[in-house]
Structure formats: structure tokens, C-alpha cells
Amino acid sequence: MSPFTKIAAVASIEFRVALRNRWLILATGVMTLFSLALTFSGAGGLELKAGILTLAAASLATLSVYLIPLIALLISYDSIAGEVERGTMALVMATPISRGALLAGKALGLIAVLAIAIAASLTISSAAAIFAYGMDMSGLAAIVRLGLTGLLLGAVFVAIGLMISVASPRAGQAAAVAIGVWLVATVLYDLALLAGILADKEGVFTKALFPYFVTANPGDAFRIFNLAGLENAAPVSGLDGIANTLPFSPLYALAGLFAWLVAALTAGYFQIRRLTP
Amino acid sequence: MTAGTAQTPILKIDGVGVTFADLKALQDVSFDVAPGEKLALLGHNGAGKSTLFKCVLGFLKPAAGRITVAGDAPGSNHARRSVSYLPEQVAFPRMLTGIEIITYFARLKSVDPREALPLLDLVGLAQAGRRRVGDYSKGMRQRLGLAQALIGKPDLLLLDEPTSGLDPVSRREFYEIIDRVAQEGAAVLLSSHALSEVEGHIDRIAILSKGRLVADGQIKTLAEAARLPITIRIKAREGQADALRDRFGGTRINGRSVELSCEPAGKIDLVSRLTERREEIDDIDIALPSLDDIYRFYSNLAEKGDAA
CATH class of the missing domain: 3.30.70 (Alpha-Beta Plaits)
Structure with missing residues (x-):
């Protein structure tokens, strides 16, 4: 049997455990509620300069930056540290599966959970919007783009969550670190950048460095890529204004997300090779 | 010399030493286990049994000495294909069923799950296969652990206090299965903290005390040598x-x-x-002299050695 069979075996077990622990239903439920709420609240004062789904894509891009990393970290932080703590990991690691295949299988199983949650929530909210307000083709493309890049964002944070989980001796500690990472990545990083702009007053930081700092953050990179794709069709504010004035192609933001994914998986791989269950 | 040494040993432990910070967990431990042989590794809690198992599995690298499993380094792919492990407190994801667990481990060991599932029958869990492991009793989890360890006919079974928490009937059934597996040629290394528990079920005992091997041989030989x-x-x-x-x-x-x-x-x-x-x-x-007297005699040898 090839290593892929073993990766698939780990992924399928990881997915089943997430399913039976109600993570899948919880993630799908929360995301569906939020996307329905944002889709229809965006349509409130609808003076249709842009289609309903375009507006929804803009507000979902902003919300997903918080929600997707949070769910990704919640489903992954326990995945390895918890198994080591409960004693289930020693048995798995005694079998002839490579540590890399084990990490890859776990990542794939958890990403599958996110894929279903994202696809289901966007499908339900978009179908409801189309049913209520009619078709919006360009908006639908924006939603598809949002879903695919949202999955990439989720994969990045699953990889980060697994990396935290491998490096933590206890599941409780992994949880604390994961919440810390989430706070920094989604809130504190942006606040620090805003503080930098206010202090800098149109200096070198604001003009030359700021766009790079923003795209270096996976959440911001995801948001900027999606908002840039809407081409001014939806109103943006705050940090997101940069989406329309990037000094480089938004594709670099996407490349940044891939780079995060590769970096987190690589770091996790080197950690799991040294793990003693 | 012992019964199995005519054959090439499946497990060779040679002068192994492990140190944690300033604690010498294992010192110069050497013994072999031959195919078909059943060896019990005895020792108090903290004597170094689990540490030695972790070395054999490749989880820990000994600071001194050498271990080979089926001729290869512990933790290598070939070694892991040859060894099956049953930890002391065996645990499985609570949300999965017995059938799912066996299927999962069969795939990890590159064995067709259809060949592995009858093992549930062998350990008496055929009826419970569709129930979640979270609902199993400790004895049932231990049986599932044994079924898992038997997947793919391993050359070496590494059982860490396998019968702790089992009732006498389950314990007997457990040893009957071990006997059968050993007759088919597998080497069995099991740990225990009571000699009376393994008596009659094993060919040879090795006693670890404070990280050192203080006895290695058949119970009868050791009892005579102790002159209690x-x-x-x-x-x-x-x-x-x-x-x-x-x-x-x-x-x-x-x-x-x-x-x-x-x-x-x-x-x-x-x-x-x-x-x-x-x-x-x-x-x-x-x-x-009871088996426990013999065991105590050899365990205390090491402590006297420390005092000297």
C-alpha cells in the first residue's frame, strides 16, 4: 500500500472524529448563520449599485477573517497534543506510518471539515439571496472566489494549529497558544499597523512598507485579495482601503497565503519528527 | 543459556543506557528475545520497563548501547513493520467503533482490513465491534488493544503490563492467545510488576531494578540460584x-x-x-519461597549494590 492510502486512512479518521465530536455541524451552523445575516443585512438599504452577492462577498470577506481562522484553530489545536495526552498517539506512531504522512493526513481531514462548512454556508446563504433578490452573476463569481480563498485561509490556520499542537506538551497549553495566535493574527496585528500609520504621518512606513506588512498577514492577505477582486463595486473602509491602491498585483496576496501554508506545514513536519509520544 | 538462543534473536538489546537529566533510567541493559519465546520483563514502577519499551519502539534514542529489531534500528520502517505495541493504558479515540479502530490500524500497517477484522472475534469483541470505544470497559479496551497488536502477524509483540486491570478469566484468555501467537513463531516481550501474575505463562523472566538488569533466566533456575x-x-x-x-x-x-x-x-x-x-x-x-520472595530477592540485590 502506498503512503497515500495511509494518509487517506488518517484523514478519514480525523474527519470522522471531528464529525462525531459535532465540530462539523457546529462550524457549518455558525458560518451559515453569519453568512445569512451578513448577506441580508447588506441588502437592507439596497440601492443596487452592486448586486446583492457582491455586497455579501464584501462583508463576508471581512467577517471570514475572524471566523475561519478561529474555527480552523479550534478543530486543530487538540489534534496531536490531545492524542499524545490521552495516549492514543503512541500506538499510531508505533505503526509503520511516516510522521510526515501522519501530519498530512490530519491536515487533510481537518481541511475537509472546513471545506464542507464553507461550501454549505455559502451555498445556503447565496441560494437564499438569489431566491429573494434574483441572480447576480458577477457576485456569484465573487462568492466562489471567496469560498476557495477562504478554504486556503482555513488550511493555513489548520496548519498553524497543528504546528502549535505538535509543539505543545499539553492540549490545554495548545489551546492557550492557539487563542493567542488568533488574537494577534486577526486583531492586534492590524491595530499595530494602524498605530504605525498614525505615528508615521505619511512617511516611509505608510508609503513603502505598509502594503507589504498588510499582505504578510494571512487574514489581511485573504481580505485584500477578495476586495481587490470586487473592483470598487462594494464600499470598503479602514485598512481595506489599501485593496484598491496596492503597489503590486493582488495575486501576491494569494501567493503569501500559499507561503504561509507551506511554512506552517514544514515547521510542523520538523516538530512532529522529534515528537516522543 | 536460555532456550531460544540457537535461533537468531528478533530483538537484541546490548548495553543500553538512558539518562533523563540526572536520573539514570537504564544502565547497561542487555538481553535477547528469540522467535517463539515469551519473556516477561519484571520491575517495580519506575524500574525502567516503559523506558526500555520506548527505546525498542524508536521513540527514545538510548545514550549508550545498541538495539536491533529484526536486524534493523528501532523506529526504522522495517522495525516498525515487525513490532506491535500494546501500551499500559491503551487508549483509542472514544468516538470510534471497534471495527473502525481495527480497520484504521490495518491500513496503517498496510494490511487488508478484511484480514484484520476477524481478530475482533479472537479477542471476544465480535458483538461489540459496532459500539463506540467510549462505551467499552477497561478490559474490552485492553482486548481491542490486543487485537490491534495482532494485526499483520508481527514478529515481535511488545506488551506493556498487558493484563493489569483484567479479571482472572480475561487474564487467562489473554495468555491463551499469547501462547498461540508464540507457537506460530512470534516473540513476546511483556512487562509486569508481579512474578506471580506471569508464572506458568512465560518461558523466561528478566528483572529490572533501578534501571539495571538484575536477573535473566527461567523461573526455576533463578529460584535455585537465589537459594532462598x-x-x-x-x-x-x-x-x-x-x-x-x-x-x-x-x-x-x-x-x-x-x-x-x-x-x-x-x-x-x-x-x-x-x-x-x-x-x-x-x-x-x-x-x-514464593514467586514474590524470589522477585523481591533479585530486586533487592540492586539496592544492596547501591548501598555498597
Whole structure:
């Protein structure tokens, strides 16, 4: 049997455990509620300069930056540290599966959970919007783009969550670190950048460095890529204004997300090779 | 030498030492296990049994010495294909069923799950296969752990206190399965903290004490080598206890009894001298050293060594 069979075996077990622990239903439920709420609240004062789904894509891009990393970290932080703590990991690691295949299988199983949650929530909210307000083709493309890049964002944070989980001796500690990472990545990083702009007053930081700092953050990179794709069709504010004035192609933001994914998986791989269950 | 050494050992442990910070967890431990042989590794909690198992599995790298599993380094792909492991507190994801667990481990071991699932029958879990492991009793989890360890006919079974928490009936069934597997050629290394528990089920014992191997051999050989005294308790007829004590020595206990101890070699001689005085004696009890006495004797050797 090839290593892929073993990766698939780990992924399928990881997915089943997430399913039976109600993570899948919880993630799908929360995301569906939020996307329905944002889709229809965006349509409130609808003076249709842009289609309903375009507006929804803009507000979902902003919300997903918080929600997707949070769910990704919640489903992954326990995945390895918890198994080591409960004693289930020693048995798995005694079998002839490579540590890399084990990490890859776990990542794939958890990403599958996110894929279903994202696809289901966007499908339900978009179908409801189309049913209520009619078709919006360009908006639908924006939603598809949002879903695919949202999955990439989720994969990045699953990889980060697994990396935290491998490096933590206890599941409780992994949880604390994961919440810390989430706070920094989604809130504190942006606040620090805003503080930098206010202090800098149109200096070198604001003009030359700021766009790079923003795209270096996976959440911001995801948001900027999606908002840039809407081409001014939806109103943006705050940090997101940069989406329309990037000094480089938004594709670099996407490349940044891939780079995060590769970096987190690589770091996790080197950690799991040294793990003693 | 021991029974299996004619064959190439499946597990070779040679001068292994492991140190955690300033604790010497294992010091210069050496022994082999041959195919078909059942060896029990005995020791108190903290004697180094689990540490040694972790070395054999490749989880820990010994600071000194060398281990080979089926001719390869522990943790290598070939070694992991040859070894199956049952940890002391076996645990599985609670949300999965017995069938799912066996299917999962069969895939990890590159074995067709259809070949592995009958093992649930073997360990008596056929009825419980569709239930979640979270609902299993400790004994059932241990049986599932054994079924998992038997997947793919491993060359070496590494069982860490496998029968702790099992009731006597399950324990017997457990050893019957181990016997069968060993007869088919697998080497079995199991750890335990009681000699009485493994007696009759294993070919050889090795005793670890404070990280050092203090004994390695068959129970009978070790018992003879220890030369532990035999205890003879005499129940005297009314008023004869003091006379018996004066004649044979020993100590008076609870009213009418006298307790003597003698070397194994002097047993027959002492008993024949006692029967000459049979009109003074009501009853005689002969107590051979128990397995736990033998175990304690070897365990204490290491401690005396420390004191010296």
C-alpha cells in the first residue's frame, strides 16, 4: 500500500472524529448563520449599485477573517497534543506510518471539515439571496472566489494549529497558544499597523512598507485579495482601503497565503519528527 | 543459556543506557528475545520497563548501547513493520467503533482490513465491534488493544503490563492467545510488576531494578540460584513446643507452633529428623519461597549494590 492510502486512512479518521465530536455541524451552523445575516443585512438599504452577492462577498470577506481562522484553530489545536495526552498517539506512531504522512493526513481531514462548512454556508446563504433578490452573476463569481480563498485561509490556520499542537506538551497549553495566535493574527496585528500609520504621518512606513506588512498577514492577505477582486463595486473602509491602491498585483496576496501554508506545514513536519509520544 | 538462543534473536538489546537529566533510567541493559519465546520483563514502577519499551519502539534514542529489531534500528520502517505495541493504558479515540479502530490500524500497517477484522472475534469483541470505544470497559479496551497488536502477524509483540486491570478469566484468555501467537513463531516481550501474575505463562523472566538488569533466566533456575530458605512450620502437641524449639532451634509462634528455616539442600534431612519426633508433633507445613520472595530477592540485590 502506498503512503497515500495511509494518509487517506488518517484523514478519514480525523474527519470522522471531528464529525462525531459535532465540530462539523457546529462550524457549518455558525458560518451559515453569519453568512445569512451578513448577506441580508447588506441588502437592507439596497440601492443596487452592486448586486446583492457582491455586497455579501464584501462583508463576508471581512467577517471570514475572524471566523475561519478561529474555527480552523479550534478543530486543530487538540489534534496531536490531545492524542499524545490521552495516549492514543503512541500506538499510531508505533505503526509503520511516516510522521510526515501522519501530519498530512490530519491536515487533510481537518481541511475537509472546513471545506464542507464553507461550501454549505455559502451555498445556503447565496441560494437564499438569489431566491429573494434574483441572480447576480458577477457576485456569484465573487462568492466562489471567496469560498476557495477562504478554504486556503482555513488550511493555513489548520496548519498553524497543528504546528502549535505538535509543539505543545499539553492540549490545554495548545489551546492557550492557539487563542493567542488568533488574537494577534486577526486583531492586534492590524491595530499595530494602524498605530504605525498614525505615528508615521505619511512617511516611509505608510508609503513603502505598509502594503507589504498588510499582505504578510494571512487574514489581511485573504481580505485584500477578495476586495481587490470586487473592483470598487462594494464600499470598503479602514485598512481595506489599501485593496484598491496596492503597489503590486493582488495575486501576491494569494501567493503569501500559499507561503504561509507551506511554512506552517514544514515547521510542523520538523516538530512532529522529534515528537516522543 | 536460555532456550531460544540457537535461533537468531528478533530483538537484541546490548548495553543500553538512558539518562533523563540526572536520573539514570537504564544502565547497561542487555538481553535477547528469540522467535517463539515469551519473556516477561519484571520491575517495580519506575524500574525502567516503559523506558526500555520506548527505546525498542524508536521513540527514545538510548545514550549508550545498541538495539536491533529484526536486524534493523528501532523506529526504522522495517522495525516498525515487525513490532506491535500494546501500551499500559491503551487508549483509542472514544468516538470510534471497534471495527473502525481495527480497520484504521490495518491500513496503517498496510494490511487488508478484511484480514484484520476477524481478530475482533479472537479477542471476544465480535458483538461489540459496532459500539463506540467510549462505551467499552477497561478490559474490552485492553482486548481491542490486543487485537490491534495482532494485526499483520508481527514478529515481535511488545506488551506493556498487558493484563493489569483484567479479571482472572480475561487474564487467562489473554495468555491463551499469547501462547498461540508464540507457537506460530512470534516473540513476546511483556512487562509486569508481579512474578506471580506471569508464572506458568512465560518461558523466561528478566528483572529490572533501578534501571539495571538484575536477573535473566527461567523461573526455576533463578529460584535455585537465589537459594532462598524454605520455611517449615511445626505444630507441636500439647506442652511439646518448647522441647521442639530447644532441639531444632527456630522461633516459637502463636502458642503451639515453631517455625524453622533451612537451605533447600537441607530440606530432606531436616524433615527426616522431624519425623523421628513424630509423637511430639501434631502437623508440619512446608512453605517454599514464593514467586514474590524470589522477585523481591533479585530486586533487592540492586539496592544492596547501591548501598555498597
